Amino acid sequence: MMDGQQLGAQAVVADSEVRGKAKRARATATAMAALTTEQKNKALLHLADALLMQQQSIVDANGEDLRRGRENGTSASLLDRLALNQQRIAGIAEGLRQIAALPDPVGDVLDTFDRPNGLRITKRRVPLGVIGIIYEARPNVTVDAAGLCLKTGNPVVLRGGSAALSSNRRIVQVLHEAMAQTALPPDALQLIEDADRASASEMMKLNGLLDVIIPRGGAALIRTVVEHASVPVIETGAGICHTYVDAGADPEMAAEIALNAKVQRPSVCNAMETLIVHRAYAERHLAALAARLREAGVELRGDEGAAALLDAVVPATDSDYATEYSDYILNIRVVADMDEALRHIARYGTMHSECIVTEDAARAERFLQQVDAAAVYHNASTRFTDGFEFGYGAEIGISTQKLHARGPMGLPALTSTKYEIRGTGQIRP
Structure with a gap:
């Protein structure tokens, strides 16, 4: 014993x-x-x-x-x-x-x-x-x-x-x-x-x-x-982040925000994975924005609306919309109105960081109030969701719970x- x-x-x-x-x-x-x-x-x-x-x-x-x-x-x-x-x-x-x-x-x-x-x-x-x-x-x-x-x-x-x-x-x-x-x-x-x-x-x-x-x-x-x-x-951490470009968005501002959100550092959780664009904006400005994204090395995947306006777009699937690429890959979806954009974000978002680009103050406020995410932006890149950028110094992570x-x-x-x-x-x- x-x-x-x-x-x-x-x-x-x-x-x-x-x-x-x-x-x-x-x-x-x-x-x-x-x-x-x-x-x-x-x-x-x-x-x-x-x-x-x-x-x-x-x-x-x-x-x-x-x-x-x-x-x-x-x-x-x-x-x-x-x-x-x-x-x-x-x-x-x-x-x-x-x-x-x-x-x-x-x-x-x-x-x-x-x-x-x-x-x-x-x-x-x-x-x-x-x-x-x-x-x-x-x-x-x-x-x-x-x-x-x-x-x-x-x-x-x-x-x-x-x-x-x-x-x-x-x-x-x-x-x-x-x-x-x-x-x-x-x-x-x-x-x-x-x-x-x-x-x-x-x-x-x-x-x-x-x-x-x-x-x-x-x-x-x-x-x-x-x-x-x-x-x-x-x-x-899990970051399927969206940028919604509204019909009345300033085209140069929208392009700069989208480029920054995707390519400044695509491997991090606050990088954009899906660009949602209002049809009125898409018809006038999407081709130019897509060209700049491709010049930066981004592979574009899109829905039927995007494919109708752009050449050589890989069809986007439900699986694509639900994927955090952390890479030079971007989904593009063309929507009829803001309600459709909100439904897409609610379905595929991970409650991390979401952005609206618009000059319409009322739509911006509605987006800020109705989108359920840890960080919601008006006219600014989602790349700012970061402890250092918020003035906290280093961070332990981005909490997406409540x-x-x-x-x-x-x-x-x-x-x-x-x-x-x-x-x-x-x-x-």
Whole structure:
């Protein structure tokens, strides 16, 4: 018969990588919540310096990922999302500095009030808890997520995609070495290195160790996490975004917005996937706009209305309208009126970012009020749905759900609240 010590040792051995690292992260929660803003900011600046000092080793590790990606036939747009160079690492480090410069929401008093019985009640922001993040081939997310979670006193367990494993492993090694020289406990940042799908599935079931899971990536990843997780999920990211060009739109403005929304960086979630144009606009201006899109390398797919006005348009299907391309591919749909545009957005949109281009103020207001999305634009590109552009610094993601947080998720979205009740001996009658 094994004694208690032997049983304890057996239990430790039995822990998987996922559970073991989640336990280590959980063990730091109390210490993380007690850190001062000054301690956290000083640590984040030190982490930023460490990334710059070790940038060549990070670029070298990233080269391993890129080489595997090319061998596996990864698309050019996904390789672009994966790639790191000294300029991008400098930008990632600057993101940490920006997070350090942002106000710390932890400890903020949201409300204070007195009850007739003499109780004083204070509502205060506190860390959300241990956060699990499942994401794909963007190693910059590793640093952004770590910085945002650590700033808000949240231990974090990261599970990136296999495509970026070498990059993520080296980045976290650099951050751990730097954290050991600060007030941040290194165990507060964990990276799951097991790239098998089973590790992600296990994370989704770690109730009691993880307080919330945030998926970042394509629609398939997000859907899988939402459908299978028992840990609470903040749904983010899937972006089937539309730009509706109304009959009275300024043609040059419409063209510039559409081009920016599609080609400025097509691989990101706030890029446009479908251009909806009023028939009156299409008959006068669609050919010129389509020519500019093609000059930028965009493949055009369209409905019958678009095909009647443009040459060599690939017929668009329901599947196309429901696809987040993240590439130089664009659907075009010609509609009879704004009601038809609204119905299309309601059917195919992912409640991320939607835009109307029009000079009609009444139609613009109707669009802003009736479209159900995290961000709704009038005469501006959907590419602005971003934490930095909104003034939040780096973001943990774009929430497309309605509970807890919606839209770009900056630091306040990574906090919860607690009530502090101060009395003088009151008891409830």
